[in-house]
Amino acid sequence: MSQVRSRAWQSECRIQTAPSLTYGIEPVGGPGLTQMAVVSTGAEDYPAELDTWITLPNGKRLHIRPLRPSEESTVLNLYARLSPRTRYQRFHLETRGLSEAVLRLLVDVDHHHRLALVAENDAGEDGVVGLANFGAIDDESVELGLVVCDEWQRQHVGTELACKVIQAAEDRGFCRFVAHILSDNVAIRRLMKGKGDILSARTSCGVTEIEFIRRKPSSN
Numbered sequence: 001m002s003q004v005r006s007r008a009w010q011s012e013c014r015i016q017t018a019p020s021l022t023y024g025i026e027p028v029g030g031p032g033l034t035q036m037a038v039v040s041t042g043a044e045d046y047p048a049e050l051d052t053w054i055t056l057p058n059g060k061r062l063h064i065r066p067l068r069p070s071e072e073s074t075v076l077n078l079y080a081r082l083s084p085r086t087r088y089q090r091f092h093l094e095t096r097g098l099s100e101a102v103l104r105l106l107v108d109v110d111h112h113h114r115l116a117l118v119a120e121n122d123a124g125e126d127g128v129v130g131l132a133n134f135g136a137i138d139d140e141s142v143e144l145g146l147v148v149c150d151e152w153q154r155q156h157v158g159t160e161l162a163c164k165v166i167q168a169a170e171d172r173g174f175c176r177f178v179a180h181i182l183s184d185n186v187a188i189r190r191l192m193k194g195k196g197d198i199l200s201a202r203t204s205c206g207v208t209e210i211e212f213i214r215r216k217p218s219s220n
């Protein structure tokens with residue numbers, strides 16, 4: 001599917017109220033609906049408390065840190081190392097380059113309404129190996145995005161990043177999460193299993209929009 005055809009397909013299939021972190025397309029709902037999601041002060045209020053280290057079950061250690069505004073090269077380097085399949089699962093486009101619109105959305109972080117966490121292998125030459133991000137849709141909902149580069153998949157990086165970005169969103173007052181996933185994406189479904197309570201799921205053109213809240217640990 002070409003990029004041009006994909007764009008047309010997206011606008012046929014989806015009604016947007018905010019630029020999507022998956023597609024980066026502009027909203028069709030009118031400026032009033034989108035103000036909350038797209039306004040960024042540009043001022044950096046770096047959340048140092050999100051800068052941390054994790055140890056994976058296999059003993060490898062990764063540095064988790066918030067992406068700074070305008071860290072385009074970090075995102076582009078990660079994207080360049082993703083396989084076509086992983087790119088397609090994350091961005092739903094068969095394209096070699098990351099579109100300018102999506103890149104802009106990913107790096108336009110204000111650490112409140114738009115936040116991204118990267119996992120870095122400081123010990124090796126891999127650099128950034130995963131990225132999880134959210135963007136506010138309204139006062140209580142955010143859209144989530146998550147990707148781990150191929151050679152680091154199935155080592156628990158995705159689970160760690162997802163938990164941390166969801167916690168960061170909750171700490172900022174958001175409680176509902178939206179993700180756009182390809183209907184045959186087994187990995188993300190397994191990752192989500194048991195961690196969230198699904199509020200709604202709508203499938204259109206092979207993409208499922210899932211809305212969920214985090215499952216609280218049971219008290220008994």
Ligand SMILES: CC(C)(COP(=O)(O)OP(=O)(O)OC[C@H]1O[C@@H](n2cnc3c(N)ncnc32)[C@H](O)[C@@H]1OP(=O)(O)O)[C@@H](O)C(=O)NCCC(=O)NCCS
Nearest residue numbers: 089090146147148153154155156157158159187188190191
């Ligand atoms: C989805 C994704 C982020 C998962 O990252 P990951 O680091 O491999 O995930 P984890 O290692 O934490 O594994 C989470 C669960 O998924 C399972 N899993 C991971 N990859 C899998 C695969 N290819 N097939 C089946 N199960 C898989 C793991 O076994 C684990 O299950 P468990 O908790 O029952 O043991 C990664 O596969 C990816 O980047 N995919 C492309 C982008 C994407 O699909 N993003 C989601 C839409 S925004």
